Amino acid sequence: MAIRVALLGTKFMGKAHSQAYRSVNMFFPGAPQVEMKVVAGRNAKETAQAALSYGWEEASTDWKAVLRRKDIDLVDISTPGNLHYEMVLAAAKAKKHIICEKPLGNNLKEAKAMANAVKKAGVRHFLMHNYRRAPAVALAKRMVEDGRVGKIFHFRARYLQDWAMSPELPLLWRFEKAQSGSGALGDLGSHIIDLAHHLCGPIAQVSAAMETFIQERPVEPGSKTKKKVTVDDAVAMCVRFANGALGTLEATRFALGRKNHNTFEINGSQGSIVFDLENLNNLRYYAADDAADAQGFREIIACTKGAHPYADHWWADGHILGYEHSFTHSVNDFLMAIESGAEIHPDFNDGLRNQQVLDAVERASRSRRWEKVG
């Protein structure tokens, strides 16, 4: 069964997802065949160029017309957050399977309606928290499930970047709540909340502090006219998991020198695990039952061998993978789930639970109290 895909959005994620559709059948021959039918953007010239260089058959500047097409099975939404809601509702109504970028909606109300819409339509749905499918993260999940970490006491995650620190940087869509929902919280925080849910289970309560360090930004590059920034630049969260574990999660665009520092540490009764996206082929592990005279963190488990998740589909042992491969793995797993009918996560229900945490974090930052999730 071939799956005919339409992509909405041509830039950062549009390109990352296109790479995944291009590579998936080459490296995962078990996946249904992908037909890259059409890419939609706003600017005709740029979208035509994207179609040509990313390998899409056609370009369109009318995403609504794309969704009306009968020859599309799967719609991939890689646009800013304010468009996810409208696009998901329209795609569900047109009975298309959906991949949506994170966070699911721009607020809890939207996310609830989106989760309901796909359920009602009976279509398959997947949220692109791609980091779950970096081989080292997939190995961490396997180790948690196999009991190699034991009872989890702590989940500690940081997602740090520094690209927003210049006051000259104009008011991009990412700085406007109406377009992005929130700032570092939804952009970076949603990824580590997803990893927390994936590896440690549901977050039940949060306390949090959010801060906007640069309050106004030029409306366009070089302009003297400034407009208010309506999202957070940084957020620090303290969380209680339903299973009793404690967590600390931090997301910021103001950690000078940190470019894409997405890292977590899990401490359990039997072992500890450390992952760092900037060293993404490797996982660090400490085992309580190692011989007493050989105890210590295994500095590197190189997750590039046949024994490791996804790795056997790529190159020989030790021939490392990168950021883009996590998207190929995500697309493969979703295509396989469409074909087999198997469960797949994160889906829009996971996206809704994530959004409930985002909502509780905003409430907690305002109230300065612990807030329940959901």
Ligand SMILES: NC(=O)c1ccc[n+]([C@@H]2O[C@H](COP(=O)([O-])OP(=O)(O)OC[C@H]3O[C@@H](n4cnc5c(N)ncnc54)[C@H](O)[C@@H]3O)[C@@H](O)[C@H]2O)c1
């Ligand atoms: N999974 C990840 O690691 C990751 C990384 C970055 C961004 N994201 C998410 O991906 C989404 C897009 O972010 P991005 O960084 O690609 O943004 P971007 O600004 O690079 O690209 C946005 C794209 O949306 C298109 N677009 C905007 N309005 C449109 C419209 N009305 N019709 C059709 N296309 C339209 C733009 O033309 C552009 O191609 C966001 O939800 C973001 O949170 C996810």
